[in-house]
Amino acid sequence: MTFYHYTNADTLPLILANRTLRFTRADLLDDESEVPFRSVQLDQRRFFVSSWSRGTHGEAGMWARYGDADRGVRISLKEVRFPWxxxxxxxxxxxxxxxxxxxxxxxxxxxxxxxxxxxxxxxxxxxxxxxxxxxxxxxxxxxxxxxxxxxxxxxxxxxxxxxxxxxxxxxxxxxxxxxxxxxxxxxxxxxxxxxxxxxxxxxxxxxxxxxxxxxxxxxxxxxxxxxxxxxxxxxxxxxLANDAFEGVIVTTGSWMPSALRDALERSIKDMVPTAIFEECALKVRPRH
Structure with missing residues (x-):
């Protein structure tokens, strides 16, 4: 199984350089129905979440919502490795x-x-x-x-x-x-x-x-x-584990400028030489 994570182009180099993954407090996530009740024992603010997708069926919506409106990136990993x-x-x-x-x-x-x-x-x-x-x-x-x-x-x-x-x-x-x-x-x-x-x-x-x-x-x-x-x-x-990003696939959004894509690839390759770069197959019509 492959796991996918969408983010913006500025965040990806930080993730790779620091080898860290950001976990967001549950009450700050998009869905208001998450952990929908609160008590002393069960408080949504005590949970922190890192969200991935295990498929690309909803790819268009994911790029629009989490991939910086098609200007960001998607990283793909066969396994998300932590230092247990x-x-x-x-x-x-x-x-x-x-x-x-x-x-x-x-x-x-x-x-x-x-x-x-x-x-x-x-x-x-x-x-x-x-x-x-x-x-x-x-x-x-x-x-x-x-x-x-x-x-x-x-x-x-x-x-x-x-x-x-x-x-x-x-x-x-x-x-x-x-x-x-x-x-x-x-x-x-x-x-x-x-x-x-x-x-x-x-x-x-x-x-x-x-x-x-x-x-x-x-x-x-x-x-x-x-x-x-x-x-x-x-x-x-x-x-994350030291080898967490070996073989990572970086997919760039369809609206990412080519100059930015080239600069990002050079930067990422310096940090993770085994990284594979691809361009998103979606063809998104320009918004006015």
Whole structure:
């Protein structure tokens, strides 16, 4: 299977040079029916999405909507590769509260032997902390979108809300992979990550200070039932594997000027010598 991603000509060199993929917060996506309800436990702002297509059936609409109105590019990959790693995280401390047995209550973040599509250092961003969704994330991380007549009802089939909290049957990021049937021509394939609010500082520059600030956030959040604990950042750039773009096919839009196409090809070939360049087969009549 081939996966397709449409973007503008200025963005592509940045993607290739940085080897990162931009994930957009779910409440900023086009479809207003996405993750259509909000609670403390299930907030659309905690999901970040990278959208691809697994076919070209709706190619004309994709070029018009996401390919810079036929002036952009489409990248095609047989596989979208991420740097999967086994995460071990233990950031915790004692609080002033005590359990019934007299021992101090702990607060913090613990992740034990969970595979995720990013390394530990990537988890801790400025304003957010990435959270792996479970032991089966590698199997479901990239999945097709389900197109439903009633997206809200479809998601609620898997969610049980009680006084104690929420139970989600299956993959929690499933909630961000349901759209209305009107979008079905896009044949969308999504990668979804989950995040919570983090300290507004650079973890790499000040790891100890960052950890202490994160513990302060978690302790304050637990007191309020973790209300308003979603990130404020509009997007997250996730690193890709070092060989992610080997053999990439770059298709240029039918309205891209030839001079720009030639300059773009030279630039891309410098970064990814194995890149293959093609021109879009669509012939779009000029708009006036």
């Amino acid at each position: 790693s086994l995460l071990h995280v233990n950031i915790s401390r004692e609080t002033r509260l005590h359990k019934k047995d007299g021992s101090p209550q702990m607060v913090g973040l613990q992740i034990r032997d969970v595979r995720a599509p990013y390394e530990k250092k990537t988890m801790f961003g400025t304003g957010y902390v990435l959270l792996p969704t479970g032991a089966d994330e590698e199997a479901v991380f990239g999945s097709d979108v389900l197109y439903a007549t009633n997206p809200e009802a479809e998601v609620q089939r898997r969610v049980t809300l009680t006084e104690e909290g929420m139970t989600f049957r299956g993959d929690a990021t499933y909630a961000a992979r349901v759209k209305g049937t009107a979008w079905a021509d896009q044949a969308e394939h999504r990668f979804v990550i989950s995040a919570i609010k983090g300290p507004l500082m650079d973890h790499a520059a000040e790891p100890t200070r960052y950890s202490n600030a994160l513990l302060d956030l978690i302790e304050a959040g637990s007191a309020s039932g973790f209300a308003n604990f979603s990130p404020d950042v509009p997007y997250i750039d996730l690193p």
